[in-house]
Amino acid sequence: MKLLVVGGSGYLGSELVRQSAAAGWDTAATYRSRACDVPGVAWHRLDIRVPGQVDDVIGAAAPDVVINATSGYSDWAVTADGAIRVAMSAVRQGRRLVHVSSDAVFSGARTHYDESCLPDPVTPYGAAKAAAETAVRLLAPEAAVARTSLIVGDGLSVHERLVHALAADPRDGVLFTDDVRCPVHVADLAAALRELAASGKAGMFHLAGTDAVSRHQLGLLIARRDGLDPARLPAGRRARSGPPGALDVRLEGAATRSRLRSRLRGVREFLDAG
Numbered sequence: 001m002k003l004l005v006v007g008g009s010g011y012l013g014s015e016l017v018r019q020s021a022a023a024g025w026d027t028a029a030t031y032r033s034r035a036c037d038v039p040g041v042a043w044h045r046l047d048i049r050v051p052g053q054v055d056d057v058i059g060a061a062a063p064d065v066v067i068n069a070t071s072g073y074s075d076w077a078v079t080a081d082g083a084i085r086v087a088m089s090a091v092r093q094g095r096r097l098v099h100v101s102s103d104a105v106f107s108g109a110r111t112h113y114d115e116s117c118l119p120d121p122v123t124p125y126g127a128a129k130a131a132a133e134t135a136v137r138l139l140a141p142e143a144a145v146a147r148t149s150l151i152v153g154d155g156l157s158v159h160e161r162l163v164h165a166l167a168a169d170p171r172d173g174v175l176f177t178d179d180v181r182c183p184v185h186v187a188d189l190a191a192a193l194r195e196l197a198a199s200g201k202a203g204m205f206h207l208a209g210t211d212a213v214s215r216h217q218l219g220l221l222i223a224r225r226d227g228l229d230p231a232r233l234p235a236g237r238r239a240r241s242g243p244p245g246a247l248d249v250r251l252e253g254a255a256t257r258s259r260l261r262s263r264l265r266g267v268r269e270f271l272d273a274g
Contacts, residue, residue: 001198004063004095005029006046006054006086007070009036011158012100012151015190016069017041023194028061048082054089065096065197074124076131083132087139097136097143098196103181103208105130105147108246115147115204115255123245137204144196149208149251150218152267153186155226163219167228174236175216180248182208183218183267192262199260206253211266221271 003020007013008029014036020027021040029036030046044057048070058066068086072078083099090097104126105119119130133145152159165172184207192207213221216235223230238247253264 001065002026002061002063003028003194003197004058004061004066006048006066006068008041008043009034010069010071011153011156012071012186012189013069014038015153015186016067016193019187019190019194028063030057048085049077051085054082054085055092058086058089058093058095063095065098066090067098067100067193067197069100069193072128074128076124076128079125079128080131080135084135084139087136087143090143091140096197096200097140098193099133099136099140099143099145100193101133101145101147102126102129103147103149103249103251104246105133106246106249108249111248112250112252113206114252115206126246142202144202144205146193146196146205146207147251148184148189148206149181149249150183150215151186151189152183152218152222152271157186159183159215159218160222160226163222163233164226164228166219166234167223167232170232170234174234174241175214175219176238176242177214177216177235178247179215179238179242179245180212180250181215181218182210182212182251184209184264185267185270188262188264188270192260192264195260195262201259205256205260206251207256207264208251208253209264209266209270211268212248212250213267218267218271221267225271 009031035043
């Protein structure tokens with residue numbers, strides 16, 4: 001297996017690179033400012049906002065599969081346009097594509113979303129992700145599109161670092177009690193994406209954990225695991241004071257579980273300090 005991870009220096013991308021290299025895959029990855037130190041990996045500098053660079057990198061790496069794990073958040077040029085460039089280039093060069101999308105494509109109006117649900121985003125980030133996954137499905141019908149949720153790990157994720165910052169100084173923010181998601185462990189997510197890459201399966205997949213928790217509940221679980229004082233974490237309601245966005249979005253993955261062997265643990269299991 002020859003794999004190219006676009007966005008390989010990011011949080012999810014670096015886990016994909018580490019797992020793939022450890023499994024003996026011929027692994028290449030891209031970075032924008034700084035490559036990771038993973039032995040045996042071929043690193044390529046790439047700015048997917050620049051026309052032509054994607055073609056050059058995919059051509060040089062000559063992978064069997066491209067996994068696009070980039071995250072430009074609400075930067076349309078990265079999250080939407082850049083992802084579309086990756087899809088177009090993969091199709092032109094005959095490479096299989098696995099595209100990572102997000103539960104941000106949903107508004108929360110119906111709470112539970114299965115793989116057949118169409119995007120109805122309410123934020124700029126969600127709109128960019130929805131545009132990207134729609135383009136991928138049309139440009140590369142043999143691709144796998146994987147929607148995921150909040151990504152957590154063993155201390156280095158955005159959410160874990162926020163909890164530590166708030167435990168040190170609760171004045172720096174708030175954790176919402178009405179903002180609900182289905183967090184996934186970064187190692188579980190990377191393993192499932194690698195299974196998709198090797199399987200040849202196409203279509204929409206929901207790669208999220210089995211537990212739905214609020215951001216405040218997630219914070220309490222992280223605090224207990226890491227020996228922090230849960231009482232120091234400030235709670236609030238996004239509906240009253242937070243920025244606009246979806247509240248309760250739960251990715252249902254029954255169809256995905258029937259097609260993949262990879263196990264995606266619930267957050268209460270992998271954050272259990274017990």
